[in-house]
Amino acid sequence: MTNSKARPKDAKAGEVSAEIYSELRITALQAQTRRHFLRTLGSGLGTLFVGTALAQYAKPGKEFARSESAALDFTRDPSSPLSELPPQFSAKVRRVIYLHMAGAPSQLELFEHKPDLKRLDGEDCPASFLAGKRFAFISGVPKLLGSQYPFHQVGESGHWISDRLPHLEQHLDDICFIKSMRTDQFNHAPAQLLVQTGNARLGYPSFGSWVLYGIGTENQNLPGFIVLLSGGKSPDGGKQLWSSGFLPSVYQGVQCRSHGEPVLYLDNPPGTSRSLRREMLDAIDKINQQTYATFGNPETITRIAQYEMAFRMQMDATDAMDIHKEPEFVRAKYGAKPGESSFANNCLVARRLAERGVRFIQLYHWGWDSHGADAKEALNLGFADRCREVDQPTAALLADLKQRGMLEDTLVVWGGEFGRTPMRENRNGQEMKYVGRDHNPGAFTIWLAGGGVKPGITHGQTDEMGYEIVKDPVEIRDLHATMLYLLGFDHHKLNYSFQGLEQKLTSVKPARVVSEILA
């Protein structure tokens, strides 16, 4: 070692020890002779040979390991957990807009045309309808209830539809109905959880979280999974509906407000400049990095990523959510009025977000729980208002997506969490003041439109009363498997190790891709 540079007197102990170490290493290297070299070379080559020669005997084990590890790899650079990954196979759908009608709209007042039920309106419900069934409120012998609204056929597809959705009915040729959806939950919160997370219990990741985990998101300046609420109340399932469950929390949905700041406290407080904000974040980042280096908790990385995204969002989110930026005629098409917290505004925002590469957009519109307990819940009053609130915006969203060519690779899903009974609700066995229906988990209708879905068709069928499925039942997990297939995944392969299981969205029961509705 020839380097005998004078050290500053106040050199730290760590530096000294490092130098001693490198000095020792060089001395050791100098002690190496040609004989050492030849000996290492000889034995080294020999070891290499033996290693490769013996490797073949280890093969059976290796083969086993490989067939086991057919699982897909979703690991990413920890500093960009939302970065894009290609799907398993070529996907028809790049983004999803899920319009969840919280409270479960009555299919019998919208899409299920049942003339026989109308004919028997007011008759006592047959006993076979009640045997072995549990209801939320119906008791005793309820009366059958025909549709409250007239039906007519529209479009080339000849779908039947009631008169409540005059705007949407112009788009039925782009829509695929599943009239044989089924669930095993008859209360709102668990049923909504089942629809959105594939499981009726708390703690499971939302569909949107799985999608973000699977393919990430394109626009790193916006959350990849955005939730917008309207209807005056949060859905019964609460924030669990867009939680990331056991997936890293960076994949959870971000609830945005449709007026004001999209996310509360997103803007800098008065007197704080963007550069000051940047410096502050850099300092916090440094501390968080140290924490991560010490404890290795991925949630720390999530936190860093969230801070960074919030910083980038300050520019882009405000712009994306600002429907003032849309021309007046577009706003009019949706019936959107800036400043309101309405489904119309949310639909317009959803289109703007979809354009900007947001992967999963969830809209909840509350107020469909038409039991008939009060005017707001009455099929002939509040229900009609809900229809008015969603009809025009939904139609405008479909039209807009179609016109902009986005319906090619966007999947729009519309539906509630279960259906409603063909019997009139009779709370406590009494005839009620308003007309309503109870929950029916046995059959309900949802519709899909967009990429990869056959337009203008109906899948599945219920009996003449619209009470039970008679053809092609579709479970929630089947719907999920189908949606994942459209997004380019085998639902068995999109999984995450948790509690000793390869967890997946469709859970443990076999799920089927509903190939009949695929274009």
Add this chain to the structure above:
Amino acid sequence: MTAPGRRLLQEYRRGLLLLLPIFIVVALLVFLPPDGRERAEWMQFVGRFHPLVVHFPIALVLLVPVFQLVGRRPQFSYLRASCGFLLGLATFAATAAATLGWCLGRSGGFSGPLVTQHMWGGVLVTLTCGLCWLSRGRLSQSETAFGISLAIAVMLVAWTGYRGGQLSLGADHLTEHMPAGLRHVLGVSDRRTASSKADPNTFYGARVQPIFGARCVSCHGPDKHKADLRLDTYQGVMRGGKDGPVVQAGNTQGSDLLRRIALPANHDDFMPKGKKALSSDEVKLIELWIGAGASDTLAKDSIKNAPGDSSASNAVAEIIFPETDPAAVRIMRSAIAPEVAKLQKRFPNILDYESRSSADLRLNASILGAKFGDNDLADFGAVAEHITIADFSRTSITDRSAFTIAGMKRLRVLRLTNTATTDATLQRLSALDQLESLNLFGTQVTSAVLPAISKLPKLAHLYAGQTSISRESVVSGGLAGKVVF
């Protein structure tokens, strides 16, 4: 025979004696050529030594010019003296190798133009080698003749060796892993990206080949041909593998392919090995196809009651999830992977493969908005032909990018929504014969481009909302029903 003739014969007796075995080999080749049938085991056993022995004469022949050249220097002149010996040895070795080669070719089930070429190449090498030896020994005064025949011998060795390599390692064994840049310069096409498609109107093309494509070709395809079997083309299916044909037309009992896919998954002979068994419908389809004569011309709907048939009422085609073979994907991507990685680093999140099993690219520049311009797009030239979906919505690209876009020859979807693109770009996109969806929403494009656009053969959707294209202009012509306003 004349006196000088006899003298010549005397003089060359040894040489002619040497040529005798060569003539015998030639006679064997002419009268008993390789015909694709397998023969006696011992002959195959001996024949298998051909690839081993053949390197001996190759090395010897190549040594001769080296010795000749180096021997020009006085201090190495002794090398030249050994050239005669080398050539003699080479001739003997070449004769032996040719004989073994015939054994292999005749008995090992070989046939085809490659074999014929390699075979005659080998004979010519042996002959030229012998002639070199003779001319070296006897006509040492004629340096030129010797030089020329030596050069011919070397060239023949190279050509024959290449053909032999093609026989054992595949037709493109030298260029298979050629870097994309070099490939481009030399104009060598990439076989792996060009795929042969069966006619979708035949039963084979519509029903059978897709099953092979989804379930078999990851091992028995262009990149791997396990058991020497290729199921990616009809010819490959009918040719069979190392154990002979796997499909016997009309004979479902004798078709090994059908037997193997119908076995229980834990059987030793089960195929696809280590993967999920084919569904009963898939097996049934293949059985019906073989039973009907295993033809590649039989019309799509000529077999009645085939499973999953649209004519059969209640059969529903279940979704088969395509298998991904990471190794095959890596090979497919090898030509563009470095360039893609570079671009992904420069432009994060806008360029990616269409899927984990694909080498096609998806470019979504709309995420960058106005920050993405013509100069940025120009950098994608190297991967342009692999881009199948390109979204330039709201970017600041202009007509200057027309050339780059026109180079994306495999584009299926092109989105120019809300860009400054004008008719000039659209007029130049005639080469995009795969284009299915063209989005011009919110551009200044006018009806003048419609004739050019209507010539795109696969176009199914044209988005012309908020453009200067008028509804009246598309009422007639090829675009009617395809335009969305």
